[in-house]
Amino acid sequence: MNRRELIQRVLLGGAVLVMVPSVLESCTKIPNGNAGSNSGTPAGGTTITSNKIDLDITLADNTALNSAGGSRFVESIIVINTGGGKFSALSNICTHAGCTVYYNSGSGKIECPCHGSVFTTSGSVIQGPATSPLRSYPTTLIGNILTITL
Ligand code: FES
Numbered sequence: 001m002n003r004r005e006l007i008q009r010v011l012l013g014g015a016v017l018v019m020v021p022s023v024l025e026s027c028t029k030i031p032n033g034n035a036g037s038n039s040g041t042p043a044g045g046t047t048i049t050s051n052k053i054d055l056d057i058t059l060a061d062n063t064a065l066n067s068a069g070g071s072r073f074v075e076s077i078i079v080i081n082t083g084g085g086k087f088s089a090l091s092n093i094c095t096h097a098g099c100t101v102y103y104n105s106g107s108g109k110i111e112c113p114c115h116g117s118v119f120t121t122s123g124s125v126i127q128g129p130a131t132s133p134l135r136s137y138p139t140t141l142i143g144n145i146l147t148i149t150l
Pocket residue numbers: 094095096097098099112113114115116117128129130
């Protein structure tokens with residue numbers, strides 16, 4: 001290695017050291033449909049902390065949750081009003097191979113586009129190939145605040 005190659009390697013190494021922290025920081029932020037933060041009070045009546053999500057169901061982004069069959073997607077969780085004042089909060093990660101599932105309000109079921117697994121709104125498997133239920137999170141409604149415990 002000559003002097004020129006040594007200087008180039010030192011400069012390249014320094015550039016990598018400067019870039020790595022900013023890349024890692026961007027990877028730790030939880031995707032959010034409302035705001036680019038994983039804590040605090042994003043717009044739309046949603047408060048997200050490390051152990052819970054509070055949704056004010058009277059505010060604009062959450063009003064779908066006021067009706068049976070209505071749903072909302074927040075922080076990789078599908079929140080569904082299952083009727084009778086009850087809610088379901090489920091991971092949107094399919095237990096078969098990790099694809100993103102979605103709530104089909106027409107059928108009232110959660111479906112995986114990858115290999116056809118179908119789940120109930122409580123997360124149970126209706127149709128495979130998935131064999132395990134979707135991860136479920138406890139929900140409580142106090143006043144207008146629906147809390148999802150993570
Ligand atoms: S990843 Fe969902 S059915 Fe295969």
